[in-house]
Amino acid sequence: MRTLPAALAVAATVAGRSLSWAPAASAQSTVPTPSTSASLVPKSAAETESGGVVILKKDPGGDVLAGAAFTLFDSAGKEAASGKTDAQGQLALKDLTTGVYRLKETSSGSPLHETVGDQDVVVTPGVDTPLTIVDPFKDASVLLKAKDDKTGKPLAGSAVNIGSGDKTLLTLTTGSEGTASGKLPTNSRTSSDFWVRQIKAPDGYEIYKPSKTFQAKPGDPVTVTVTNAKTATTPPPTDKPSEKPTGRPSEEPPGRPSGKPTPDKPGKDEATSAPSASATDTPSTHETASSTPAPAPAGSLAHTGADTAPWLIGGAGALIAIGGGALFAARRRRTDGSTDDN
Numbered sequence: 001m002r003t004l005p006a007a008l009a010v011a012a013t014v015a016g017r018s019l020s021w022a023p024a025a026s027a028q029s030t031v032p033t034p035s036t037s038a039s040l041v042p043k044s045a046a047e048t049e050s051g052g053v054v055i056l057k058k059d060p061g062g063d064v065l066a067g068a069a070f071t072l073f074d075s076a077g078k079e080a081a082s083g084k085t086d087a088q089g090q091l092a093l094k095d096l097t098t099g100v101y102r103l104k105e106t107s108s109g110s111p112l113h114e115t116v117g118d119q120d121v122v123v124t125p126g127v128d129t130p131l132t133i134v135d136p137f138k139d140a141s142v143l144l145k146a147k148d149d150k151t152g153k154p155l156a157g158s159a160v161n162i163g164s165g166d167k168t169l170l171t172l173t174t175g176s177e178g179t180a181s182g183k184l185p186t187n188s189r190t191s192s193d194f195w196v197r198q199i200k201a202p203d204g205y206e207i208y209k210p211s212k213t214f215q216a217k218p219g220d221p222v223t224v225t226v227t228n229a230k231t232a233t234t235p236p237p238t239d240k241p242s243e244k245p246t247g248r249p250s251e252e253p254p255g256r257p258s259g260k261p262t263p264d265k266p267g268k269d270e271a272t273s274a275p276s277a278s279a280t281d282t283p284s285t286h287e288t289a290s291s292t293p294a295p296a297p298a299g300s301l302a303h304t305g306a307d308t309a310p311w312l313i314g315g316a317g318a319l320i321a322i323g324g325g326a327l328f329a330a331r332r333r334r335t336d337g338s339t340d341d342n
Contacts, residue, residue: 050095052128053081053103053121057089059113059135060187064089067109068135072121073102084109096123108135112189112218139183140192140216142224146174146202149227154178158226159200164193173200184216191215196224204231 053072057065064085071082072093080101081093100122105115113135123129146158159173162184172180186192194214201207205228216222 049098049125051098051123051125052092052094052096053101053123054128054130055085055091055093056130056132057085057091057135058132059110059189060137061189063189065108065110065113065135067107068105068133069107069109071104071106072096073104075100077102092128094128098123098125103131105133105135110135112137114138137186137188138219139185140218141221142170142172142182142184142216143221144172144174144180144182144196145223145225146178147225147227148205149229155202155205155228157200157202158198158228160196160198160224160226162194162196162224164195169194171199174202184222186216186218189218191217196226198226198228201228205229206231 055070057068059065066085066087066089068085068089068091069082070084070091070093072080074080074097080096083091083093085091100120102118103121104118108115114137116133116135121129121131142162144158144160146155147153148155154174155178156174156176158178159171161168162170162172162182170182170184172182174180184194192215194216195211196214197211198208208226208228212224212226214222214224
């Protein structure tokens with residue numbers, strides 16, 4: 001027994017390292033080895049470094065939208081995740097590395113809605129970031145036409161305001177073809193009410209003051225027509241000169257001499273219009289203001305008087321001579337009778 005420690009020492013020297021570890025292993029059997037402890041720590045850290053994004057899709061009316069498609073790109077522009085919203089309007093993108101991503105909506109999933117613009121999303125470790133996205137309704141396409149209310153001719157330069165309620169949403173002015181177009185925002189799945197009011201009429205036309213109303217649906221084309229009446233002009237005079245004589249036979253045309261014959265100078269009645277016209281170089285009753293001569297009406301007094309003027313003048317002279325001779329003879333007789341009585 002005294003030699004036993006020495007024998008054990010010799011045996012340990014012969015056996016080498018394999019025996020030298022045996023007492024240490026038995027003494028620390030209840031403590032985890034360093035290799036086992038190191039393998040558990042990295043796994044727990046990887047679980048806490050990932051995150052996610054949860055999208056809720058709606059429209060302006062509050063209704064959820066199914067079938068909206070999204071794609072998530074990392075900082076290098078590489079696609080990291082993608083998917084579509086379900087019947088509840090939700091899409092969850094999981095197991096994303098912490099960082100900043102770019103979210104792109106590739107489809108709204110509805111013919112009535114537009115997609116939204118791209119936006120940045122921050123992924124936080126251990127957190128699913130909630131994100132609510134509202135897709136606007138598609139604009140209605142409005143076509144404005146301006147026309148003449150009588151002929152339907154397209155009119156340029158017609159300016160109108162289009163709005164809803166007390167707000168003006170759009171201003172359009174027709175071009176050379178009498179048309180103008182634009183986009184009109186809508187705010188409902190069903191038809192929205194709008195009004196149109198003309199603020200400037202085309203040149204030469206009256207402005208159309210009343211407002212017109214119409215309806216439009218998201219994404220639908222609609223045509224609005226505005227008609228204008230021509231500007232009122234001064235009416236022509238109603239008392240046009242007559243081509244036929246309207247006066248009595250004794251009346252003379254304005255500006256021409258009239259009156260009865262006198263012993264000193266024989267007068268001229270309405271039948272002397274033709275000689276008077278030639279003396280003053282003024283148009284006769286057979287001429288009008290236009291370049292085309294107007295035929296004189298049948299039985300015109302002016303024409304008949306011109307033909308009988310010499311006879312009337314001669315007859316008047318004979319009557320004056322006869323009357324003068326008779327008067328002279330009567331006075332002579334009275335003078336002779338008075339002489340005889342004396």
